[in-house]
Amino acid sequence: MKQLFALVKRNCKVYFKDKGVFLPSLISPLILLFLFIAFLGNIYRDSIRDVVAGFEISDGLVESIASGWLVSSLISVCAVTIAFTANTVMVQDRVTGARNDFLVAPVSERILSLSYFIATYIVTAVMCFVALGAGFIYMAAAGWHLSAADFFLTVADTLLLVLFGTAFSSLVCSFLKSQGGVAAIEATVSAAYGFLCGAYMPLSSLTEWLRDALMFLPGTYGTGLMHLHLMGGAIDAMTEEGIPHVMADAMKRGFDCTLEFFGSTVPVWTSYLVLAAAGLLLLGVCLVLHLGRRRKS
């Protein structure tokens, strides 16, 4: 346990003390949030107004729903992309030989692998919560409609998404042997993941076959949960302004707060189950891979 703690502490320190990695990781979610607001804000505001066309809805509420969408999208993407950045420590150790230094000490491959996983989880969670904090400030400025339950569920969603992002990135990075490789994969993931998980575009706006195909990806369920808990309160508040319940429900489906899989509504607990199971399964695969390599050697 002491070894695990020492290695986790070291991995986190190496990440946070590497200003070339840490600072861009810290700033990029904030830049992304700014870009979301500046370039996509109006598109989503217009989309919200289109859904409730014919009904009066206050600007504050539109702003609140749009901010919920933007922040939930941001965190969904960051949970995966930051995990890739955090995993550079593992790949770097392979390149510099630090991994060999740990393995000549009485440290098992299992402990070492677990230490990278836990450190990546901690680093990603810290960075995501910084981004979430900034997001909450923006949402509060736009109009706060989050209940205490939604607030805590958002925190839980973030932790689960980070688990998934950490497991996914750890699995991919376990095949990489250079920092250039991590950078290339990270760039690809950053570009593609937002679309694949329904962060940049609601799945409901895609063709049916593509929507169903993307529902096989576990990250989609995490994004759906984030959308639900960060936008749900504001969408429900629409009914207080005279918008019919059926329209609010349609908006929840339209903005992926309610997910559908081959025409059936996915219960919230199922989304949690899929996300947690995917994270644990990927973690298991990672550990088996590491141990398999050790036996092979």
Next chain:
Amino acid sequence: MKAIEIEHLKKYFGTVKAVDDVSFTVEEGEFFAFLGVNGAGKSTTISVLCGKEQRTGGEVWIEGRPVDADTKRAIGVVFQDSVLDRSLTVEENLSCRAALYGIDGDMFQRRLEELSKLLSLGELLRRPVGKLSGGQRRRADIARALVHSPRILILDEPTTGLDPQTRQQVWEVVHLLRKTRRITVFLTTHYMEEAADADHVVILDGGKVKADDTPLALKNRYAFDAITLYHVGERELQNLSLPYERAGEGFRIRVKSTAEATELIVKHPQLFIDYEVTKGGMDEVFLTVTGKRGGDR
């Protein structure tokens, strides 16, 4: 007591026989040089000794015990390239590595003080490794290898790429350790003059042991002695009917042994007014043994 015993060690990577039936022993307190060209199997043998690689066949004992997690505590390794974290201070690096051996708290502070005195680390402890000079970083690497008070110190090409002054500093530290701690030193190097001071030398080539003896015995067996004569004419030298070559202001004659040199001097005293007899060096031994140059006596 034997520090290291290796019997019929084999390590294959698929069809590649990295180490093939290697046997040798290293006595406690011995300065042992393990030589070979790149790819000869030195690093693989070290990896097996450290428990980092599983062996394909044969037996390896460290201080009479088969290699396992516990024997790792008896070994400290200085790698060719520094494996310490550049962004962390020397103390942070040592603290992390010490914790892997269960050394922390007061125990670590005491050990740190000892190492600091031994290696004159002083103010270096609080400086990031990336900001140290080559020699300072090497001292930090040695401190890391000694952090758990190992009885066997493996130096894997410790002076490659270092300037002469830094090389000298490294050797001063190693000799001090041998003198004060009676530590067993297991050295791999490409600098043959470093191996000349060893108690025992093993030369590996193509994964097999090609020579195993003291430097003197190896020189006697594999290297020619040389007599360099000054102030002598080439015509007089030709009368000796021995091969010779120009060497600066004189001529060099190769002889099989010091005895042959003595015989020659006694027989032709008129030629040997100003001369020097030099024993063949480890460079010559190495080249002859590994077959990189012909002339095995």
